Amino acid sequence: MSPHLRDPRPQSTSLDVDVQRTTVRVRLLRAGEGAAAVAIAAGAAVPGLVEGGALQAALDLSGGRIEFPGLPGCAGWCFGAHAGDRLVGVVYVCTPVDFVLSHHGEQRAWLARSVAEIEILAVEEGFRGSGAGTALLDHAERYLGDQGVRVFVAKVDAGDMPVMRWYRHRGYRLADIGESCILDTPSGATSINAGQAHERQWRLAIKAPGHAVVRGLRGLHLTPDTLP
16 A cells, blocks of 8 residues: 555654664654664665655655544554664554555444554664664553553564564564454454465464463464453
8 A cells, every 4th residue: 555644643752772872763754854763774774664655755755643534543653763863673563454454344444543563663873772662662562652642563474583582572463474454343253363465474463452362173263352
């Protein structure tokens, strides 16, 4: 999807953390920072990302709050980690649009406001291993949790053990290849997975703050059975 941005709602959120004796501030990106954000993601070899593409144009135009016209409740958020005036890391989190649109009515609306996918998390090479990535993820989870997001997911390359360990150490449960996680919504149960394998095999990383992700006979599920 190539989102056309509307003007974002005013945002004033940031977090200061010390990494490698350097203070890093995490905040929503501002208009004009798209090229720098996409360059960092491209440097981390994020699959499918095109420099100068739709995401860069959207971020340059309107900053880190992206609305998707015609898709009520669907949006994207891009946070940056800054060392002084320099952008050193980014995380882009958005509504899993294809998954949400496969549902209807109130269940679609609930999923749109309750589930967010981490599509990009990248840190400049000199800051990798510094804690900047953790700061970005923590900030995104807290910020979006305050907006009503209850479930966070990421699709992880099944052959990338360091990335899978990284997510595990931050409270995420890794589904097996092809395994789904059942979500109990007010309109009934549904399930989410990492999607079809093409050139790569993917595993779903999932976290629901305040809930455990456990494995049952039908795959992963959250406890308690129904999210509040």
